[in-house]
Amino acid sequence: MTHRQVVQALAGMLLAMFSAFLSATIVSNALPTIITDLHGSQNQYTWLVTATLLASTASTPIWGKLADLFSKKLLVQIGIVVYIGGSVLAGFSQSVETLIAWRALQGLGLGALQSLVIIVIAAVVSPRERGRYTGPMAAVVSVATIAGPLIGGLIVDSPLGWRWCFWVGAPVAVVAMVVVQRTLNLPVIRRKVRIDYLGAALLAAGVCDLLIWVTLAGDEFAWGSGTSWALLGTGVALLALAVLVESRAAEPIVPLYLFRERTTTLAVIASVAVGVAMFGGAIFLGQYFQIARGFSPTAAGLLTLPMIVASTVAATVSGQVITRTGRWKGFLVGGGALLTAGFGLLGTIDHATDMVLVEVYLGVLGLGIGMIMQNLVLAVQNTVRASDLGAASSAVTFFRSLGGTVGVSVLGAILATRVAELTTSGVADAGIGVVDDVGIGALNQLPPVLVEIVRGAYGDGSARIFLVAAGLSVITLLTTLCIREIPLRTLSGIEQQRAELAPALSSLSDAVHAQSVTSEQVVVGPAIYGFVTGASGGGIAGAVVTVTGANGEQVARAATQADGGYEFHLATGGTYLLVVASGALQPAAAMVPVAGVPVRHDVALDGGATVSGTVLGGPGGGVTVTLIDARGDVAGAATTDGAGRYLVPGIPEGSYTLTASAPGVPPVATSVLVGAGATTHDVTLADRAELRGTVRAGSTGGPVAEAVVTLAAGDGAVVASGRTDAAGKFGFAGLAAGSYTLAAAGYAPDVQVVRVQPGLDAQVRVVLGGTPSAPQRAGERSGTPVAGA
Structure with missing residues (x-):
C-alpha cells in the first residue's frame, strides 16, 4: 500500500x-x-x-x-x-x-x-x-x-x-x-x-471476581465477613491458576517470559497508575463538578479542558523532542512526578475549593498523563526483541486498561464508603435524624438541607480517592526512576531481526551438526532472505524475486526494498528455485536448499553499461547527474568531480532521460540511448548573464528609490521585477541571453530595448519623466565584469 x-x-x-x-x-x-x-x-x-x-x-x-x-x-x-x-x-x-x-x-x-x-x-x-x-x-x-x-x-x-x-x-x-x-x-x-481460551477466561473471571469484591464490600457485606473472604480467595485462586495456565500455554494471552526483562516489568507496573489517571480521573472529576459544585454537565466538561489541552501539548512536544534527541527517560520521570503532584494537589480539594486552583491542578495532572502514557510503550518497544514487539506492546496496553478498570471500581468503592460516612455525619450534625436514602439516585427528591449535605459529602469525599491515586502514582514515579535508559534503535524491524538472527543461526547451525537440537527447540522457521545488488554493489530496489517449489508451483513473489533486501517465510523446508529479474539486467536463478531455519541468499545481477561524460559550462564539481528510465524510476546517479567528469555504472540497455543540475543553475535534461558497453554523453549547462542599472529622475538627475523595475521577455512574459534601493540601483541575475523589455514605474515610465550577452556588462541609464536615453549596447564594456562572464 x-x-x-x-x-x-x-x-x-x-x-x-x-x-x-x-x-x-x-x-x-x-x-x-x-x-x-x-x-x-x-x-x-x-x-x-x-x-x-x-x-x-x-x-x-x-x-x-x-x-x-x-x-x-x-x-x-x-x-x-x-x-x-x-x-x-x-x-x-x-x-x-x-x-x-x-x-x-x-x-x-x-x-x-x-x-x-x-x-x-x-x-x-x-x-x-x-x-x-x-x-x-x-x-x-x-x-x-x-x-x-x-x-x-x-x-x-x-x-x-x-x-x-x-x-x-x-x-x-x-x-x-x-x-x-x-x-x-x-x-x-x-x-x-x-x-489460549482457558487462560483468557481465568484471567477475566479472576479480575471480575475481585472487582465485585471491592465494589460490594463494606456495603452489601462487611469487609471481614465470610462472603468477603470467599470472594477474595476465589479471585486470587483464579488469577493464580491463570498464571499457571499461561506459563504452560503454547501461545499465552500474556506471555510471562516478557517479564524477565526489567524494563517491561517496570513499565507494566507504571502503566497501572496511568490507567487509573486516564479513566478514574475523567470519571470522578465529572461527578465532583456536577454534584459537589453544582455545575451543569456542559460546564463540567468544559472544566476538564485544562487537563485535555495539557495532555495533548505534553504528548506532542515530548514526542518531537524524543525524536530529535533520542532521550526518553527524562520524560518518563517527569511525567511520573507531575502525575503524582497532580493527584496530590487534587487530594487537597473539597466542596469549597477555589475553582482556579482546581483548574491549575488539572493542568498539572494533564501534563503528567501526556508525558508518560505513550512513552512507556516506547520504552518497552525499544527494549524487547523484534519478534516480541506485538506481545510486549499489547501487555502494556492490557495492564493500562486493567489499571483503569480496577481503578474505577476501587476508587468508586472508596468514594461510596467515604460519602456514606460524611453524609451520615452531616445528617447527625444537622439533627435531622435517620434518613433511609440520601444517594445521588434520589438527589432530586431530597429537601434542600439534605441536598447541601450530600453535595458537601461528595466534594469532601473526592479528595480521598485522589489521594489514593497519588499513592499509586508514587509507585509509577519510583518504577520510572528504576527503568534503565537505552538509546533508541535506528534499525527497522527487519534489520533488527537480521541482526538478532545472525549469532543465533551460527550457534544453531553448530548445534544441528552436533545433533543436539530437537525440532521443538528451533524457534525460527524456514525462510529465505538476502539482498539483490548490481554490478556496482549497490542494492537494487524493485527487483522482482520469485520462489517456486519442486513442481514449479509459485510459492512466493515480492519486490525488493529500497536497499535491495527481500525476505520470504516458508511453510516447510525443502529445495526452492529462486529467480530474480530487474529490467534489462541479466536475470539470475538459483536452487536454494532450506532446512528449518532461515537461509541467506544474496544475488548480484550482471549486465548493464556505463554512462560517462563531462558537464560543461557549469561550476565543474558538485553537479548531480541522474538517469531516469521510461517508467520514471531513477536508474543511476553520480556527482561530477572537479573537472566536471561523471560516471554512472551498471545501467541496463535502453532509452533514458539524463538530467544535470547544480545550485544556482537551471537544470538541463537530454535523451540518452544506452547500448552495450560504455556510452559517452556530455552535457552543457546554459551560461547566465546579469543586468544592472540605476533609475534617476529626469528633472533633477537624482536617484529614484523604491521605483518598480520590470523585465519582460520578447513574448511579453515578465521575467523578473523588483524595486530600486536608496541609490536608485537595481539588478537582475541569472538571465538567459536575448532581448528584453525593461520598464521602470514611479514617474513617467521609461521603456527601452536592452540586449544582454554572457560575459559582457550591459549598463542602462533610465530617466523617468524625461526623454528616454539610448540604450548602451552590450559590446560597450564598462565597469566590473558581472556573474556569468
Missing part, C-alpha cells in the same frame, strides 16, 4: 477507534443524570464505566489472536458492528442493569478496535515508517478518552438528552465501516495457532 492508501485506510480505522474510545468516558458527566433518571445507586454508577473497561480489557488479547487466523479487515468490521450494536441498544435501556449489559457489549467492540488497528498498521507499514502513524493513533486515544466528558456534558444539556451519549458514536462508526470497506485491502495470511 502507498502512503496515500495507508492514510485513507487509517482514517477509517481511527474514526471507529475514536468513537469506541469515546464511549468509555463520554458517560462520565452524564452518569449523575442517568442514575437519577433510572433510579440507580452509587455502585451501579461505577459499574456503568467498569463494564465497558472490563469487557475491552479481557477481549483485547483474544481479538489479537483471531487476527492470526482470519481476515483482519473482516475482524475490524465485526468489531465496528459489535460496537454499533452495543451503542444503539444502550441508548434504549430502561434500567441500570440493562444499560450495564449493553455497555459491556460496547466494551467488546472497543477491545477489538484498540488491538486490531495496531495490528493492521503493523501489517501494512514497515517498522521504519510506523512512527509516522502511531502519533495520530496516540492523539485519538488521548483526545477521545479525556474529551469524552466534555462531549457528554454538551449532549446532556442539549435537547437531545443523555441517550444520545450512546447513539452519537454510531453514525461515526457507520462512516468508518464504509471507509474501511473501500480503502483497506489486505491479504489473508493464516498460520496455525492455539488460542
Whole structure:
C-alpha cells in the first residue's frame, strides 16, 4: 500500500477507534443524570464505566489472536458492528442493569478496535515508517478518552438528552465501516495457532471476581465477613491458576517470559497508575463538578479542558523532542512526578475549593498523563526483541486498561464508603435524624438541607480517592526512576531481526551438526532472505524475486526494498528455485536448499553499461547527474568531480532521460540511448548573464528609490521585477541571453530595448519623466565584469 492508501485506510480505522474510545468516558458527566433518571445507586454508577473497561480489557488479547487466523479487515468490521450494536441498544435501556449489559457489549467492540488497528498498521507499514502513524493513533486515544466528558456534558444539556451519549458514536462508526470497506485491502495470511481460551477466561473471571469484591464490600457485606473472604480467595485462586495456565500455554494471552526483562516489568507496573489517571480521573472529576459544585454537565466538561489541552501539548512536544534527541527517560520521570503532584494537589480539594486552583491542578495532572502514557510503550518497544514487539506492546496496553478498570471500581468503592460516612455525619450534625436514602439516585427528591449535605459529602469525599491515586502514582514515579535508559534503535524491524538472527543461526547451525537440537527447540522457521545488488554493489530496489517449489508451483513473489533486501517465510523446508529479474539486467536463478531455519541468499545481477561524460559550462564539481528510465524510476546517479567528469555504472540497455543540475543553475535534461558497453554523453549547462542599472529622475538627475523595475521577455512574459534601493540601483541575475523589455514605474515610465550577452556588462541609464536615453549596447564594456562572464 502507498502512503496515500495507508492514510485513507487509517482514517477509517481511527474514526471507529475514536468513537469506541469515546464511549468509555463520554458517560462520565452524564452518569449523575442517568442514575437519577433510572433510579440507580452509587455502585451501579461505577459499574456503568467498569463494564465497558472490563469487557475491552479481557477481549483485547483474544481479538489479537483471531487476527492470526482470519481476515483482519473482516475482524475490524465485526468489531465496528459489535460496537454499533452495543451503542444503539444502550441508548434504549430502561434500567441500570440493562444499560450495564449493553455497555459491556460496547466494551467488546472497543477491545477489538484498540488491538486490531495496531495490528493492521503493523501489517501494512514497515517498522521504519510506523512512527509516522502511531502519533495520530496516540492523539485519538488521548483526545477521545479525556474529551469524552466534555462531549457528554454538551449532549446532556442539549435537547437531545443523555441517550444520545450512546447513539452519537454510531453514525461515526457507520462512516468508518464504509471507509474501511473501500480503502483497506489486505491479504489473508493464516498460520496455525492455539488460542489460549482457558487462560483468557481465568484471567477475566479472576479480575471480575475481585472487582465485585471491592465494589460490594463494606456495603452489601462487611469487609471481614465470610462472603468477603470467599470472594477474595476465589479471585486470587483464579488469577493464580491463570498464571499457571499461561506459563504452560503454547501461545499465552500474556506471555510471562516478557517479564524477565526489567524494563517491561517496570513499565507494566507504571502503566497501572496511568490507567487509573486516564479513566478514574475523567470519571470522578465529572461527578465532583456536577454534584459537589453544582455545575451543569456542559460546564463540567468544559472544566476538564485544562487537563485535555495539557495532555495533548505534553504528548506532542515530548514526542518531537524524543525524536530529535533520542532521550526518553527524562520524560518518563517527569511525567511520573507531575502525575503524582497532580493527584496530590487534587487530594487537597473539597466542596469549597477555589475553582482556579482546581483548574491549575488539572493542568498539572494533564501534563503528567501526556508525558508518560505513550512513552512507556516506547520504552518497552525499544527494549524487547523484534519478534516480541506485538506481545510486549499489547501487555502494556492490557495492564493500562486493567489499571483503569480496577481503578474505577476501587476508587468508586472508596468514594461510596467515604460519602456514606460524611453524609451520615452531616445528617447527625444537622439533627435531622435517620434518613433511609440520601444517594445521588434520589438527589432530586431530597429537601434542600439534605441536598447541601450530600453535595458537601461528595466534594469532601473526592479528595480521598485522589489521594489514593497519588499513592499509586508514587509507585509509577519510583518504577520510572528504576527503568534503565537505552538509546533508541535506528534499525527497522527487519534489520533488527537480521541482526538478532545472525549469532543465533551460527550457534544453531553448530548445534544441528552436533545433533543436539530437537525440532521443538528451533524457534525460527524456514525462510529465505538476502539482498539483490548490481554490478556496482549497490542494492537494487524493485527487483522482482520469485520462489517456486519442486513442481514449479509459485510459492512466493515480492519486490525488493529500497536497499535491495527481500525476505520470504516458508511453510516447510525443502529445495526452492529462486529467480530474480530487474529490467534489462541479466536475470539470475538459483536452487536454494532450506532446512528449518532461515537461509541467506544474496544475488548480484550482471549486465548493464556505463554512462560517462563531462558537464560543461557549469561550476565543474558538485553537479548531480541522474538517469531516469521510461517508467520514471531513477536508474543511476553520480556527482561530477572537479573537472566536471561523471560516471554512472551498471545501467541496463535502453532509452533514458539524463538530467544535470547544480545550485544556482537551471537544470538541463537530454535523451540518452544506452547500448552495450560504455556510452559517452556530455552535457552543457546554459551560461547566465546579469543586468544592472540605476533609475534617476529626469528633472533633477537624482536617484529614484523604491521605483518598480520590470523585465519582460520578447513574448511579453515578465521575467523578473523588483524595486530600486536608496541609490536608485537595481539588478537582475541569472538571465538567459536575448532581448528584453525593461520598464521602470514611479514617474513617467521609461521603456527601452536592452540586449544582454554572457560575459559582457550591459549598463542602462533610465530617466523617468524625461526623454528616454539610448540604450548602451552590450559590446560597450564598462565597469566590473558581472556573474556569468
